[in-house]
Amino acid sequence: MADYPQSVADLGEGELLSRIFPRLGGPRMLLGPGDDAAVIGAPDGRSVLSIDTLVQDQDFRLQWPGGYRTTGYDVGWKCAAQNLSDINAMGAEATSLVVSLTLPAQTPVSWLEGLADGLSAALRALGAENCAVAGGDLGRGNQLVVTAAVTGDLQGRDPVRRSGAVPGDVLAVCGALGQAAAGLALLESSLPYADLDGWERSLTAAQSRPCPPLAAGPAAAAAGAHAMMDISDGLVRDAGRLAAASGVCLDLDSRILGIETAPLARAAAKLGVDPLHWVLGGGEDHGLLAAFAPGADLPRGFRRVGAVLDRAVHISGLPVTVDGQAPDAAGWDHFAG
Numbered sequence: 001m002a003d004y005p006q007s008v009a010d011l012g013e014g015e016l017l018s019r020i021f022p023r024l025g026g027p028r029m030l031l032g033p034g035d036d037a038a039v040i041g042a043p044d045g046r047s048v049l050s051i052d053t054l055v056q057d058q059d060f061r062l063q064w065p066g067g068y069r070t071t072g073y074d075v076g077w078k079c080a081a082q083n084l085s086d087i088n089a090m091g092a093e094a095t096s097l098v099v100s101l102t103l104p105a106q107t108p109v110s111w112l113e114g115l116a117d118g119l120s121a122a123l124r125a126l127g128a129e130n131c132a133v134a135g136g137d138l139g140r141g142n143q144l145v146v147t148a149a150v151t152g153d154l155q156g157r158d159p160v161r162r163s164g165a166v167p168g169d170v171l172a173v174c175g176a177l178g179q180a181a182a183g184l185a186l187l188e189s190s191l192p193y194a195d196l197d198g199w200e201r202s203l204t205a206a207q208s209r210p211c212p213p214l215a216a217g218p219a220a221a222a223a224g225a226h227a228m229m230d231i232s233d234g235l236v237r238d239a240g241r242l243a244a245a246s247g248v249c250l251d252l253d254s255r256i257l258g259i260e261t262a263p264l265a266r267a268a269a270k271l272g273v274d275p276l277h278w279v280l281g282g283g284e285d286h287g288l289l290a291a292f293a294p295g296a297d298l299p300r301g302f303r304r305v306g307a308v309l310d311r312a313v314h315i316s317g318l319p320v321t322v323d324g325q326a327p328d329a330a331g332w333d334h335f336a337g
């Protein structure tokens with residue numbers, strides 16, 4: 001017996017697939033993995049469609065400076081979560097995922113099995129009970145790349161777009177703000193992972209295995225949300241996108257943002273940073289940002305974070321402000337850094 005872990009290059013494609021398929025369970029599809037393509041139902045007659053990619057050293061590190069090793073399970077979970085989140089943000093429910101894997105030859109087979117388990121576990125744990133992995137693609141490359149495309153069903157509702165916010169609306173968020181960014185900072189720091197306390201580890205888990213609030217998207221749509229998007233690149237950057245699409249300005253309330261920083265304060269102090277930067281600029285929590293009519297009952301999990309203002313009368317001229325002032329955060333951009 002070899003004393004090194006069996007790698008994907010030790011097995012053929014067919015054998016690798018036979019390791020993955022049994023781990024992909026989930027609800028029945030009209031035709032699941034194994035043929036040239038899958039067949040899924042489109043109950044509403046329309047399909048919502050999105051795609052997202054994770055790239056080694058851009059979106060995760062196999063080994064972080066503090067010693068944490070990213071598992072296949074983590075990457076499978078994160079892949080499912082970030083794709084399900086885009087469907088959630090339209091007010092829809094996910095119906096299928098297809099997953100394309102580019103694997104270096106030395107990738108352990110157990111890492112690949114973990115990835116399949118993480119995908120399935122995220123679908124179940126996040127509440128995407130009508131979504132299954134319908135198929136995918138497998139190939140060899142120099143770097144790990146995991147891409148998934150996802151379909152969703154609107155269940156008879158209109159999609160909630162980024163463009164529908166109107167002055168006077170209440171701006172609200174749902175889900176974690178800044179936790180995944182705090183986790184990223186902890187993972188990227190030289191603090192040994194083994195020395196992190198339970199809460200600090202759960203912040204790193206928010207980065208490795210984010211939990212988008214999946215029931216909240218359809219609930220917001222049913223409640224008549226005027227506009228919605230998921231927060232993947234940071235509150236301020238994504239709010240800027242919603243503001244631009246809707247032709248409005250968004251003003252965030254510093255008192256509420258202060259409350260959001262509370263769970264991050266201790267980790268921030270340890271790293272010598274301001275937790276407000278994580279709340280305003282941190283991506284990857286995949287919470288929701290939505291605009292509701294004034295007086296609307298906010299669906300469960302949503303909390304008011306600011307107001308939608310008329311661009312013509314907002315004197316700052318900025319698309320996104322905090323108490324009327326320029327915010328101190330940029331957010332994530334893959335190319336601008």
Ligand SMILES: Nc1ncnc2c1ncn2[C@@H]1O[C@H](COP(=O)(O)OP(=O)(O)O)[C@@H](O)[C@H]1O
Nearest residue numbers: 049050051052082085086089229230231232233
């Ligand atoms: N290569 C591409 N070709 C066409 N459309 C793209 C491409 N990359 C991104 N888009 C579209 O641009 C919009 C913004 O993309 P992105 O920032 O990745 O959105 P999200 O944060 O929702 O994943 C989406 O509607 C996406 O479909």
Ligand SMILES: Cc1ncc(C[n+]2csc(CCOP(=O)(O)OP(=O)(O)O)c2C)c(N)n1
Nearest residue numbers: 052057058059060061082232233283284332
């Ligand atoms: C090694 C590493 N560096 C940096 C980050 C931070 N990061 C990577 S992508 C991203 C934003 C979200 O990713 P994106 O692909 O833009 O998601 P989308 O907006 O398409 O949903 C952030 C904050 C990370 N997760 N890992």
Ligand SMILES: [Mg+2]
Nearest residue numbers: 051052053232
């Ligand atoms: Mg994207």
